[in-house]
Amino acid sequence: MKKINLSNPHIEALEPYMSARRIGGKGEVWLNANELPFPRQPMSLDVSDYHRYPDEGPDLVQAAYAAYAGLQPDQVLALRGADEAIDLLLRAYCRAGTDGIIISTPTYGMYQVCANIQNANVIDVPLTENYQLDVPSILAQEGIKLVFICNPNNPTGNSFNREDILTILRFFEGRALVVIDEAYIEFCPGESLVSEMVNFENLVVVRTMSKAFGLAGVHVGYLLANETVMVMMRKVSAPYPLADPCAQIALQSLNENATQLMNQQVHQISQIRDSFCEALADIPDVTNVVHSVTNFVLVFFGNNEATWEALTEAGVVARRIPHSRLAEAIRFTIGTTEQMAMVIHILKRLS
Numbered sequence: 025m026k027k028i029n030l031s032n033p034h035i036e037a038l039e040p041y042m043s044a045r046r047i048g049g050k051g052e053v054w055l056n057a058n059e060l061p062f063p064r065q066p067m068s069l070d071v072s073d074y075h076r077y078p079d080e081g082p083d084l085v086q087a088a089y090a091a092y093a094g095l096q097p098d099q100v101l102a103l104r105g106a107d108e109a110i111d112l113l114l115r116a117y118c119r120a121g122t123d124g125i126i127i128s129t130p131t132y133g134m135y136q137v138c139a140n141i142q143n144a145n146v147i148d149v150p151l152t153e154n155y156q157l158d159v160p161s162i163l164a165q166e167g168i169k170l171v172f173i174c175n176p177n178n179p180t181g182n183s184f185n186r187e188d189i190l191t192i193l194r195f196f197e198g199r200a201l202v203v204i205d206e207a208y209i210e211f212c213p214g215e216s217l218v219s220e221m222v223n224f225e226n227l228v229v230v231r232t233m234s235k236a237f238g239l240a241g242v243h244v245g246y247l248l249a250n251e252t253v254m255v256m257m258r259k260v261s262a263p264y265p266l267a268d269p270c271a272q273i274a275l276q277s278l279n280e281n282a283t284q285l286m287n288q289q290v291h292q293i294s295q296i297r298d299s300f301c302e303a304l305a306d307i308p309d310v311t312n313v314v315h316s317v318t319n320f321v322l323v324f325f326g327n328n329e330a331t332w333e334a335l336t337e338a339g340v341v342a343r344r345i346p347h348s349r350l351a352e353a354i355r356f357t358i359g360t361t362e363q364m365a366m367v368i369h370i371l372k373r374l375s
């Protein structure tokens with residue numbers, strides 16, 4: 025057989041994104057993907073229309089999410105996860121080889137991955153020493169179409185100063201979109217920028233049901249934006265973005281009882297996180313715990329390698345982040361009380 029290589033050279037040069045599932049691991053305690061540890065309750069699905077394509081949108085899901093987020097339905101686009109929203113923004117706004125995006129690392133890896141696929145320039149303006157946005161350096165960049173701000177930030181778990189974000193939004197008005205990734209916003213709702221959408225045409229918010237709603241397996245996310253951005257998004261989004269089973273589950277998860285349960289579980293996780301952080305303070309090998317407003321915590325160790333080995337041996341799958349500033353850190357998703365007690369027990373034994 026004749027071997028031919030037709031691949032696009034800049035794609036051929038890429039490495040596939042190493043998601044938590046791809047990295048994998050061995051063990052019973054999964055604390056690596058910022059998922060909720062509580063199993064979902066059974067739901068009923070109406071399959072009678074499954075011989076037809078699903079509704080575009082679907083309108084009911086977008087309307088339900090709009091009511092939840094305090095927006096109009098035409099400001100909501102339901103997608104296959106927040107990741108699809110990030111990808112569509114890159115494709116709609118960045119010309120390959122010409123336009124750029126700003127990211128502030130350490131941050132969520134998919135901004136860079138989607139930019140690489142689109143062959144957009146990536147300008148990294150690293151976070152400051154205390155993991156805040158370096159505003160003067162961000163404002164000094166040129167040729168930018170999208171500024172990605174993950175608030176609260178993954179993997180550090182902290183939120184950014186609101187005034188800094190507003191300064192960036194004001195500066196880039198008419199020049200670039202500022203995309204706020206609010207994947208973890210339910211854990212700190214007061215930090216949301218959605219209320220600023222009336223003031224800024226260039227503000228885009230990305231959300232997901234994979235985290236606080238506990239629906240990572242259903243993979244539904246949302247892009248929230250004003251009309252000019254939505255016009256562009258409709259041009260690049262796939263037909264029937266949500267499969268109907270996902271749409272039905274998303275819809276049921278946005279009713280009053282379900283959002284109440286979500287809020288209870290968010291509260292529970294926040295309490296477990298705070299107790300976990302208190303317990304970490306007593307472990308001599310812990311050199312720093314970044315203040316988290318999310319369902320995960322970034323912890324630095326004196327002897328990170330030995331800690332990682334001890335966790336792995338005990339069947340705890342956490343996450344190491346491939347970033348030079350985080351070589352001594354491990355990110356722990358907050359699991360159940362028992363799971364976090366187990367982590368503390370392992371760390372104490374090691375110390």
Ligand SMILES: Cc1ncc(COP(=O)(O)O)c(C=O)c1O
Nearest residue numbers: 105106107132178207232234245
């Ligand atoms: C900051 C951030 N944004 C987006 C996502 C992806 O969300 P989704 O599961 O909706 O694609 C994640 C997942 O870990 C995330 O941490």
